[in-house]
Amino acid sequence: MSEQEQAISEWPDSKKIHESLDALVAQPMWELNRDYLKEVLKWFDTHCSKSKAMIEKAKKIIPGGVQHNLAFNYPWPLDITKAEGAYLYDVDGNKYIDFLQAGGPTLLGSNYKPVQEKVIEIIRECGPITGLFHEYEYKLAEIINQYMPAxxxxxxxxxxxxxxxxxxxxxxxxxxKRKIIKGGGSYHGWNDQVAYGMHIPGSGAAEADGIPRGCYKNTQEFVPHDIEALEKMLKKNDKKGGTAAxxxxxxxxxxxxxxxxxxWNKQVAELCEQYGTLLIFDEVVTGFRLGMGGxxxxxxxxxxxxxxxxIVTGGYPMAGGVGGKEEYMEYVAAGVEAGKKRAYVGGTLSANPMSCCAGYWAIKEIARTKAYLKAGRAGDRITKGLQEIIEKYQLPYVAFNHASICHLETSGLMNIDIMDPIQSKQITARKDMLHEMGAAYTTKGIITLAGSRIYTSMADNDEVIDKALAGFDEVMSHVEPPKKK
Ligand SMILES: Cc1ncc(COP(=O)(O)O)c(C=O)c1O
Incomplete structure (x- = not known):
């Protein structure tokens, strides 16, 4: 099954990772030496002044000065002017290795030319949108179905x-049925019904400001790994109208x-089958990063x-879609038909020729180049290198990966036990610490996602990874054990 090769070389030992993460959050934080942090901040003063000036101007008209939640904000966001392959460039002329990858879409590397050329071609032919059918709509659906038959x-x-x-x-x-159950800590977007139990398992409505209680009344979160607790929820729900998904x-x-x-996934699938509940996989990130079959x-x-x-539009706009079994998908057939049961969805710009063209060619190129394998290998290399650095400096940090989706946990923010009175008070401090780490990596020419996640792409060759590891090593050499109080 050559087209379905998997990018994960070895499934990480999740049990051991959790033990390490539990140990990380059970102790005070190991932070950057304060004098070193001063140097980091000075670097921003001397190297990123144009970004700073731009963001100061932007703050007057944009909330917080920046539109994107994943933008790096400490000490201030960077104004990026160019993206190419493995690198980003800012307005001050600094060059960075891009491990943010816009939050995941750029598996082929940034601004990948073969897709860009197809997009320019289609824009020349019919502009970004017509509102009517274009063959690329069909081609995108067909290529997804080719690799994901479900x-x-x-x-x-x-x-x-x-x-x-x-x-x-x-x-x-x-x-x-009404109820939906999501994983504790999982992110499925910011809509009213799933802005519940986000980021930190067990956090419930902690991030549901502005959302009336009724909107997430039918949302529940399960405790990660506890299959018995999930079954209990399904059983209980069954007596009160059931679980839809x-x-x-x-x-x-x-x-x-x-x-x-x-x-875990197999166990949940079996429970869903047993309770007449639909199983929904969120492949927003895993889709094509773990392999063509996601x-x-x-x-x-x-x-x-x-x-x-x-990735479904290769990083181009209108990146979304839902797919699945025909019997369910028929509920979202387009058009208005009186008397027929339907789940209404829409979107003026959805399925425009440009997005579908970008998605089709991105997926085709990912398959042709085996980008998921190349990026996965880069993910394995950087993770192994980070584990060695952690070992070298005897730090309590944890590095692990699923192919090109890599984690460098230094504060353990999302693994804190919300029920623990000490840990739950540390959320802000652990978040701030991540910002400091992220800023320090930036001074070494490395942009991460929020200071703790690293997405690798096909463009991350050995030279890029070695350069990044040297930067991480330098930063880690300035980490200190917690001071005794
Ligand atoms: C797993 C997952 N699901 C859903 C979303 C939401 O996607 P979007 O930002 O396109 O709304 C994200 C975004 O980061 C995600 O990581």
């Missing part, structure tokens, strides 16, 4: 957030930051519905 039908949408909204609506329409980030909450045991290909599971985003 996606019998695909409906393009605008984002991962929209796609989780749609998947939930389809599941409720199909099952006539279980949503899974298949490698664990926050793209594996809370990694699952290898048989997480479903890796685990050999056929979810009822799959949520797409990011």
């Amino acid at each position: 996606v019998e039908k695909f409906r393009a949408l605008g984002s991962g957030t929209e796609s989780s909204m749609a998947a939930i609506r389809i599941a409720r329409t199909a099952t006539d 279980v949503l899974l980030e298949p490698i664990g909450a926050e793209s594996g930051t809370v990694p699952v045991l290898k048989d 997480a479903q290909g890796y685990f050999g599971i056929e979810p009822d519905l799959t949520i797409f985003g990011k």
Whole structure:
């Protein structure tokens, strides 16, 4: 099955990782030496003054000065002017290795020319949008189905957030059940119903400001790894109208930051089958990073519905879609038909020729170049190198990866035990610490996602990884044990 090769070389030992993460959050933080942090901040003063000036201006008109949640904000966001391959360039002329990868979509590397050329061609021919059918709509759906046969039908949408909204609506329409259960800490976008139990397992409505209680009344979160507790929830729900769907980030909450045991997805799939509940895989990140078959290909599971985003349009706009079994997907057929049960979805710009063209060619190129294997290998290399650095300086930090999705946990923020009175008070301090680490990596020419996640791409060759490891080593050499109080 050569087209379905898997990018994960070896499933990480999730049990051991959790033990290490538990040990990390049970102790005070190991932070950067304060004098070194001063040097880091000075570097920003001397190297990033144009970014600073731009952001000061932007703050007057943009909340916080920057539009994107994943933008690096400490000590101030960077103004990026160019992206190419493995690198980003800022307005001050600094060059960085790009491990943010816009949050995941640029598996082929930034601004990948063969896709860019196809996009320019289609814009020349019909502009970005016509509102009518274009052959690329068909081609995108067909190529997804080729690699993910469980996606019998695909409906393009605008984002991962929209796609989780749609998947939930389809599941409720199909099952006539209300409740949905998501993984504790998992992120499926910012819509009202899933902005619950985000980031930190057990955090419930902690990030649900502005959302009336009623919107997430039917949302529940399961405790990671506790299959018996999940079954109890399903059983209890069954007496009160039932569970429409279980949503899974298949490698664990926050793209594996809370990694699952290898048989978890299968166990959940069996429970879903037993309770007449639809299984929804969120493949917004894993889709094409774990292999052409995504997480479903890796685990050999056929979810009822799959949520797409990011890579599905190769990093071009309107990155979203929901797909799945025909019997469910028929509920989102376009057009208005009186008397027919349907799950209403829409979007003026959804499935525009430009996005579908970009998605089709990106997926085709990922398959042709085996980008998931190359990026996965880079992910393995950087993780191994980080583990060696951690060992060298005897730090309590934890590095692990699922192919090109890598984690460097220095504060353990998303693994804190929310029920622990000491740990739960440390959320802000642990977040601040991550910002400091991220800023220090930046001074070494490395941009990470929020200071703790590293996405690798096909462009990350050995030279890039070696350079990055030298930078991480330098930063880690300035970490100190906690001071005794
Ligand atoms: C696993 C997962 N699902 C859904 C989303 C939401 O996608 P979008 O930002 O396109 O709304 C994200 C975004 O980071 C994600 O990581």
